[in-house]
Amino acid sequence: MKAIETSVSDPDASRASALLRNPAAWQRARNDTTAPSGGKGSAIVVGSGIAGLTAAYRMHQAGMQVTVLEANGVVGGRMGDRRVGDIAFNSGARLVYPFGSAFNRLIADLSLHDVLIPLRHLTAQCVSPSGSHTIELMPSVRSLATPGLPMRERFALVSHALRMRAQRSRVDPDWAISAIADDPAADRQTLAEYVRDAIGPQALSSMIEPVFRSTRSFNPETLSALFYRSTVPHLIGEDTVYTLKGGMGCVCQALAGRLDVRTNAPVASIETMRDAVPDRRDGAAASTENVAARGRRCAVTLSDGTVLTADHVVCATEGSLAGALVRNPQREEREMLQAVRYNALGVVHYGFSQPLPPTMQFALRGAPGRISTFQQLPAAPANGRPLTQIYCQLTPEAAGEAERRGLTDNLDVLLRDELRARIPGFDRHVSAVVNQWIPRKLPVFAPGYGERLQAFWRWQENAAHNAERPVVYCGDWTSQALLTGACASGERAARIVLSRTQN
Ligand SMILES: Cc1cc2nc3c(=O)[nH]c(=O)nc-3n(C[C@H](O)[C@H](O)[C@H](O)COP(=O)(O)OP(=O)(O)OC[C@H]3O[C@@H](n4cnc5c(N)ncnc54)[C@H](O)[C@@H]3O)c2cc1C
Structure with a gap:
C-alpha cells in the first residue's frame, strides 16, 4: 500500500525572484493581492498547522485581513486525522497535555470545551527480555x-x-x-x-x-x-491528558472555518519587496519612499507562479523548510533556520480481521526487535474504526535503518517477522497495511539550541528594526515540541505583528 508522506515539494526559488523583478508578472498577480481591509493592514500566514492557524486567528480577531496558505490538501499539519481505506490514524499528535495556556484560551474562545475527552492514569507495559x-x-x-x-x-x-x-x-x-x-x-x-x-x-x-x-x-x-x-x-x-472528540484535526478545522484558508497552495518563496511596486490598493505605482514610509511589504509566490502581497508574513512551516522559502534572510534568520533539525518517525498501521485485546507496550532500549511502541486498538465502529488496528512505531534506530536502506515507503518489510512471532496467524488476518513515514516529526532541542532560540526571539521581538522585517516565524521549533507549544508560538507571533501595526 502507498506510504503516506507529509513532506512538501521543493520551492521554486528562481521563479519567485524573476517575478519580483518582472513588472508584467506583478500586473498579472494584481487580482490575487491581499489588500488591507482597514487600518490594521494585511497578513499572509504560510502553513496551516496549529501554530499558523492560531497566529491567523488572533490577527483576524484584531481586525487584520489574513490569508492562510497551506501546501497540503487539508489543514492541521501534524495535528490532523488521516484515513486510508478502513485504517484511521493521526498525522501527528495523539494527546493534549492539560498545561497549555494558549491552547486552553483558544479552546475557550472557540467554545470547544466539549471536544476534550479526558484520559486518566495512562500507562504502558514496558517490555524487556527479562x-x-x-x-x-x-x-x-x-x-x-x-x-x-x-x-x-x-x-x-x-x-x-x-x-x-x-x-x-x-x-x-x-x-x-x-x-x-x-x-x-x-x-x-x-x-x-x-x-x-x-x-x-x-x-x-x-x-x-x-x-x-x-x-x-x-x-x-x-x-x-x-x-x-x-x-x-x-x-x-x-493524572489527566486529553484526546479530542471528532479527531485531533477538529480544532484546526474549527479555526480554518473562521478564516480565509487556501489549501493545495504550496508557497515557493517569501520575499521582502525592496523596490517600488504597483500599489495594489489604488493601482498607482508606489514610490520607493512610500514603500519605506509604510514599512516593507512582502511578496509570497506560490509554486504555480501566483504572487500575493501583504504587509506582514507569518512563516509557520516546519523550521527546516522555512530556510528554503525566505529570500535574502538576515544573518539572525539564516543562522537560526539552519540550526533547526527534526527527528523522523516510521509507523506501520495494520487492519486486523480478528478481535485483539487493548494493549500498549513500550520496548526497553536494547530489547530485540525494531518496534518501540506496540498498540492493539479494538474495533470501535462508532468512533470510525471498523477494524481492529495494530499500531507499530519503529525504534529511532529502525527509523534510521529504514532511511539508509531506502525502505521509508515499505516499513512493513522491517516488521513482519517480529509480528509473526508476536501474533499467531498474523499474515492470515491482516487485511490492510498503511506505511506512515514522517520525515519531520519533532524539532530536536539538542544541547545549545535553547540559547540560540532565546537570542532569536530577542531579535524577532526587537521593535527597533520592525519596518525592515515583515516576516515573523512561529511553530513548535520556536517554542516547545508539543502542539500546545506550537499554539503558544502562534499567539506570540500574532502579538509581534499586531505591535508592528501600531508603530
Ligand atoms: C507522530 C507525532 C506525534 C506527536 N504527538 C504529540 C502529542 O501526543 N502531543 C503533543 O502535544 N504534540 C505531539 N506532537 C507534536 C505536535 O504534533 C507538533 O508540535 C505540532 O502539531 C506542530 O505544529 P506546527 O503548527 O508548529 O507545525 P505543523 O503542524 O507541521 O504545520 C506546518 C504546516 O506548514 C505547511 N507547509 C510546509 N511547507 C509549506 C509551504 N511551502 N507552503 C505552504 N505550507 C507549507 C505544512 O504542510 C503544515 O501543514 C506529535 C508530532 C508527531 C509528528
Missing part, C-alpha cells in the same frame, strides 16, 4: 514502584519530584527556553546526563528513556534537558 513492568505516562507516586530501582534512587526520585514541583511557577511548559532562566545548565546538559545526576542510571533506563523513545522517538543523549525541565514540573500531580 520481564515487563508498568510505566506511568504522567509521573506519580506509583512511579516509585518501578521494579529494579535501587533504594538510593527511590529516595532521590522523591526529592527530585518535590524539587520539580516547586519549580512549577518558574517554568512555562509551552516554552522550553523558560527552563534556561531557572538554570542555564539545562540547555547545555543532555537529558541523559541530567536524569543520571538528579535521580540515577536505573531511573533513566527503566522510566525516562522508554517514555522518550516510545512517545517522542528520541534517545535521551540527543536532547538537552529543556523539554523535561520545563514540562515535568507541570505534570507531577496531574
Whole structure:
C-alpha cells in the first residue's frame, strides 16, 4: 500500500525572484493581492498547522485581513486525522497535555470545551527480555514502584519530584527556553546526563528513556534537558491528558472555518519587496519612499507562479523548510533556520480481521526487535474504526535503518517477522497495511539550541528594526515540541505583528 508522506515539494526559488523583478508578472498577480481591509493592514500566514492557524486567528480577531496558505490538501499539519481505506490514524499528535495556556484560551474562545475527552492514569507495559513492568505516562507516586530501582534512587526520585514541583511557577511548559532562566545548565546538559545526576542510571533506563523513545522517538543523549525541565514540573500531580472528540484535526478545522484558508497552495518563496511596486490598493505605482514610509511589504509566490502581497508574513512551516522559502534572510534568520533539525518517525498501521485485546507496550532500549511502541486498538465502529488496528512505531534506530536502506515507503518489510512471532496467524488476518513515514516529526532541542532560540526571539521581538522585517516565524521549533507549544508560538507571533501595526 502507498506510504503516506507529509513532506512538501521543493520551492521554486528562481521563479519567485524573476517575478519580483518582472513588472508584467506583478500586473498579472494584481487580482490575487491581499489588500488591507482597514487600518490594521494585511497578513499572509504560510502553513496551516496549529501554530499558523492560531497566529491567523488572533490577527483576524484584531481586525487584520489574513490569508492562510497551506501546501497540503487539508489543514492541521501534524495535528490532523488521516484515513486510508478502513485504517484511521493521526498525522501527528495523539494527546493534549492539560498545561497549555494558549491552547486552553483558544479552546475557550472557540467554545470547544466539549471536544476534550479526558484520559486518566495512562500507562504502558514496558517490555524487556527479562520481564515487563508498568510505566506511568504522567509521573506519580506509583512511579516509585518501578521494579529494579535501587533504594538510593527511590529516595532521590522523591526529592527530585518535590524539587520539580516547586519549580512549577518558574517554568512555562509551552516554552522550553523558560527552563534556561531557572538554570542555564539545562540547555547545555543532555537529558541523559541530567536524569543520571538528579535521580540515577536505573531511573533513566527503566522510566525516562522508554517514555522518550516510545512517545517522542528520541534517545535521551540527543536532547538537552529543556523539554523535561520545563514540562515535568507541570505534570507531577496531574493524572489527566486529553484526546479530542471528532479527531485531533477538529480544532484546526474549527479555526480554518473562521478564516480565509487556501489549501493545495504550496508557497515557493517569501520575499521582502525592496523596490517600488504597483500599489495594489489604488493601482498607482508606489514610490520607493512610500514603500519605506509604510514599512516593507512582502511578496509570497506560490509554486504555480501566483504572487500575493501583504504587509506582514507569518512563516509557520516546519523550521527546516522555512530556510528554503525566505529570500535574502538576515544573518539572525539564516543562522537560526539552519540550526533547526527534526527527528523522523516510521509507523506501520495494520487492519486486523480478528478481535485483539487493548494493549500498549513500550520496548526497553536494547530489547530485540525494531518496534518501540506496540498498540492493539479494538474495533470501535462508532468512533470510525471498523477494524481492529495494530499500531507499530519503529525504534529511532529502525527509523534510521529504514532511511539508509531506502525502505521509508515499505516499513512493513522491517516488521513482519517480529509480528509473526508476536501474533499467531498474523499474515492470515491482516487485511490492510498503511506505511506512515514522517520525515519531520519533532524539532530536536539538542544541547545549545535553547540559547540560540532565546537570542532569536530577542531579535524577532526587537521593535527597533520592525519596518525592515515583515516576516515573523512561529511553530513548535520556536517554542516547545508539543502542539500546545506550537499554539503558544502562534499567539506570540500574532502579538509581534499586531505591535508592528501600531508603530
Ligand atoms: C507522530 C507525532 C506525534 C506527536 N504527538 C504529540 C502529542 O501526543 N502531543 C503533543 O502535544 N504534540 C505531539 N506532537 C507534536 C505536535 O504534533 C507538533 O508540535 C505540532 O502539531 C506542530 O505544529 P506546527 O503548527 O508548529 O507545525 P505543523 O503542524 O507541521 O504545520 C506546518 C504546516 O506548514 C505547511 N507547509 C510546509 N511547507 C509549506 C509551504 N511551502 N507552503 C505552504 N505550507 C507549507 C505544512 O504542510 C503544515 O501543514 C506529535 C508530532 C508527531 C509528528
